[in-house]
Amino acid sequence: MSEEISTMRSQHPTVCDPVVAVSLAGSDTVPRPAPTSGNGTVDGFSRQPWAELLDGSEEMVFAVDRDGLVRVANAAAARHLGLTAGQAVAATPLATVLQGPPGSFDADLDDRRLRGRSVPLGEWTAWYVRDVTDQTFRIDALLAERWRSAFLAEAGRRLGSSLNRARAARTTALLAVPALADCAVVVLADQRELVWHRADVDAEDRAESTGSLARWRLEPDSALDQALAGLTVQDDPRLGEQIRPLLADGFGAVGSATVLPLPGHGAPVGALILARHAGRAPFEAVEVHLVRQYAARAGAAISAAALYAAQADAAELVQRSLEPPELPQVPGVALGAAYRPAWEPLRIGGDFYDVQAGPDGDWMFVLGDVCGKGIEAALQSGNLRQSLRALWLAESRPLRLLDQLNRATLTTGDPTLATLVVGSLTTGPAGDVTLTLATGGHPPPLLLRAAGEVAPVELAGTAIGLVPAAPLGETRVVLAPGDTLVLYTDGVTEARGRAADRPFFGAERFATELGAYRAAPAAVIAERIAQLVADWTGDRLHDDVAVLVIQARPGPATPDRATREDV
């Protein structure tokens, strides 16, 4: 301590004292008037105490004159900066800073971070320097940690937004560059094939590429093989050569690399390869931790996508089997159909229709509505359709068909309750079409005569799936050329409007609207009905809508017309 005090004493008090005193007053911000009297007053009471006061500060305080010589230096400045009064500051980078213009600076001295500022002090310049090494380190660490958290949060969000496996893999590779590495390869493990997605740092942004390799070509105990078995490989000198085939041609020397598993449900779903150029710093411990967390998120996203794909595949198979069938080409007859399920995710419902060639050269058709909604009703309608398709091979009389279908339904423990119209169709020589219709509890079809009126077909019966000897109705209708029969489900007439009292679409309105479409093609009529109902309800359908339109072609059917439509 005494040594430093003597350092202070060796200065030139006449010049510095009053100014330093003022400066001190300024620096601790206590508002007190600057001494205006002569030097002696300040000199008299304060030299010794303020010199010691400065020595007690952890801040390095010193003053340099115009020639660069240190004139005053407190204990901390002498200890940490090696300053001695009367000598020039020699050590860089401090010397460089002091030669520059006054102001603030940050400089590294050995392994310390110094932060200083200067204040003009008459002929001298006073410097106040603090050691901010710990503070800076804490802030840097905090920023780095914050960056890592933000990176992981963003990665989690982006990876979680897609349930598509290939997209999740591509995203995993893309997000990793350049944040984690200069090249990232995601390898997806399948039974036979390893599909990889690679992202490289590109001149403009990032470049993507993809490819695959047969699984049997994977070298046993190679880094990739180990990662796919759940092991992380890092800092292996042979790593660069092992992953070389998966890197871009122009990647150059591999500086550092790591190959780690993408954890899945049970076994890894794949591996993540990260490679850095030779110039870039190797993976630090904290980065290894980050990379593992990243791989965990990526693995979770990819395996969730794989799980979703498996379930969605199953759902799609079910959906496809339940979708309304394509209508066949029936000579002399124009067919049209529309289908609007109320249940949206799979676009299937309990309403159904079907048209198929019958056993005796005529055509069979059905339109019906299974009680209930959603996937369950859709599955039941699928069963009914299958049963009918089988029955159609042997039986063409609609009433008997319906009776057999009813009995078949009742053999199951949980019979399907449904209303439907089943019919057969034969074309006559004059372009007329004879329809035989049987119904079980279904709204009667509407008949649009080319001549004029729109009227329901007289047809009644009870729903199937209730009692074995159900009373079912049958009737016969002959369509002259241009006549149209419209079969529909109650989703049409019982659609509720958007007006305040939620009125039904109703049979009357339906008949009136149909009247305007008498001359239109069957497909247009069907589509138009569905559209009218959708417009009527405004936003959402509350019940499925199915429409099947059978029209005797106006005028004789020409053969070339039939063949053209097959194209």
Add this chain to the structure above:
Amino acid sequence: MTAAVTTEHREHYLALVGHGDEAAAVDYALGLAECGVSPRDLVLDLIGPTQRRIGDLWARDEWSVAQEHAATHVSEQVVAALAARHRPRPDRGVVVVACVDGEWHALPARLFAEVIRWDGWDVRFLGASVPGPHLVSYLHRHGPDVVAVSCSVPTRLTSAHRVIQAVQDVGVPVLAGGGGFGPGARWGTKLGADRVAADGRAALEVLRSWPLRAVAEVSPLRDSFVSDDEHVLVVKRGAQLVAVAMDRLADRFPAVHGYTAAQREATEYDLGQIVEFLCAGLFVDDVELFRAFVSWLCVVLASRRVPPETVDLVLDVYHDELFDFPRARAHLVAGRRQVPAGRQVAA
């Protein structure tokens, strides 16, 4: 050898579809294709313009709605026939084409789908009114490069907005197109679509020059583009507005008292349409939407001998009723200026 579609071609084609002559229309289009007109030009210069023409003919009451639908059906068959003949192998990315929920005009989207298919894209056409959950599930399953969202009527823009967000949330970029997105598809931009295309040719260019990535460019936090909820609040008051307008119409035009139920319903539907377009305009915060609608409505009504005063009266009623909705009033004022001059109701 290439040839271009001429005005004569369009006139002839219009006559064919106007008669609902499917076979002749298909043969005509296929014949032009054989003469060297590219299927793309047939769609963009023959079928597309004809469809717009048909809409115009309906608006001017020259064609019935049934005739319009029959003609559209014929055009659908023509596109199907062209598509069956021209199926290039896809050598670009996968594009899903879907109409927004509640959009049943599938033909414009279908035309677009075929045009980009012929440009080498692997196109999955999901058809009319694709429900959001269905679309999202499809995207998860198939991971396309782009979703092209089609909207033909501005009243479906709120649906379009939901669809655009849902698709982007899955990480797939969106191309918006169709008449519903307004002049130059600018409302598509407003609703946050990654790219927009004013017409089919523009869409081809946009898709060709789009560097598609697996990581969407859109931030998850989106700002609302209107400052208030007027578009939502006016929707809620829709039924009440229609009821008040109906009463005022009956006061002014006693004939309304003698309307049949069907006539009354039709009028209510028209009044409701005005509210819907007003709300769509408020939603995108652009008076041009409502202004264009009122112009069109005046054409439609004038050709059906409905006096334009009725439109003016209804807009006036809405203007009075929505006294605390400054934006809605501005739109209504702009709309009233479109009503043919000198025919307005004295206030």
